[in-house]
Amino acid sequence: MRSLDVHLRQLDKQMCEEVAAQLQRYPSLTSVNLSFTPHEAHDHVYAPVLAGLSKATQLQRLEITNKDAPTSASLDTVAEGPQPGQERFGPSLPFAPFGGLAALQSLKLEYFSEIPSLAHMQLLTELDLSHSWIQHVSALNDLTSLRRLNLSSTAVSDVSALLQMPSLVELNLTRSAVSCIRPLENLIGLTNLSLSRTSVSDLQPLSELPSLGSLDLSCSRVTDLRPLAAARQLSFLNIMETYISSVEPLMALTALQSLVAATTRVADLEPLFQMSKRSRRQE
Known part of the structure; x- marks a missing residue:
């Protein structure tokens, strides 16, 4: 099997571990789309599931999306950043599993509060971080092969890091804080x-x-x-x-x-x- 498209619903810890075990059975995967429902979109869900991808060293395309992720602010106010006492917008991601995904060419991470360092993904040409409450893009440093970048509906205001992306041809800053x-x-x-x-x-x-x-x-x-x-x-x-x-x-x-x-x-x-x-x- 080379491609996997999964909508994960009603997950508990045991089921997360079972999903991870299934993912580890297919180290030759090249495309994975993981979609989480709002109820399960919490940090503890991602750790075991993404750990299951750690052996997928041939993975070229990865999409992780929280469908209709819950938030106390509408998308119109995402660009303003989190306010005092406001619920965090989306979960964060466990960083470790991304270390072995150096072959990735396309990555989509929607509805997250922070992103892991992607500096080792030198083959990455397409990155979609839309609808996330991220304020900085320092994690994107050294992505010199990046051609398409989507930062729409984010709290990003400083795009100086893009100076290190000479190959960029498409840039979406819609509804950002820029x-x-x-x-x-x-x-x-x-x-x-x-x-x-x-x-x-x-x-x-x-x-x-x-x-x-x-x-x-x-x-x-x-x-x-x-x-x-x-x-x-x-x-x-x-x-x-x-x-x-x-x-x-x-x-x-x-x-x-x-x-x-x-x-x-x-x-x-x-x-x-x-x-x-x-x-x-x-x-």
Whole structure:
């Protein structure tokens, strides 16, 4: 057996140990998806279950998700971080079992309060930490092969660690606590970026990203699109529900095929009509 997809429900300690024993029988597993229900999403559940993966040295893809994980805060407030007296958002993970998973290429950890060090996972190209109450990404240091990173709905505010990820092409910061994107200016290979529902207002760092093809700024604090005038590869842009009043800076973007501009302050629609005509001619 090479792939395993399991939804774990109504677990007690004995059953966790039985699941772990079953996992150890398949050291050649390459793909595992473990889904826990809210009632069982506690730290003591993960230790024996993940220990069962310690021998799966060929594992390339791992997903661990807490379905509808309980929290005293809605996802809209996750980016604010835990408040005094507030219930912790999701369990933490036992770190030890991850030490032997050096062959992982894709990892998804949803609804966790902290993550283990991943520095030894040098083959990791895709990482999804969405919907977790993590505030720092220092555990991601040295992931130089990472190409896709999802930090949406997290409390992460500092993305300086991304400077060490020169291979990054897709980055999702939707609903995160990020307000400054200065570190992104060195990610010249970035093609897809989402800053939706963030406090980001300054797009100047994006003027240094020649490969940017898709950008989501919806519900952000951006008001000025002039830094995007040099984004010659930009084909998709979402500025819905922003205070942007002019799309004039986009007129030179000949690659732009799709612009979502509903509920903005754009008063002059002529540039939009011109872009629409240009798009039809290109088709």
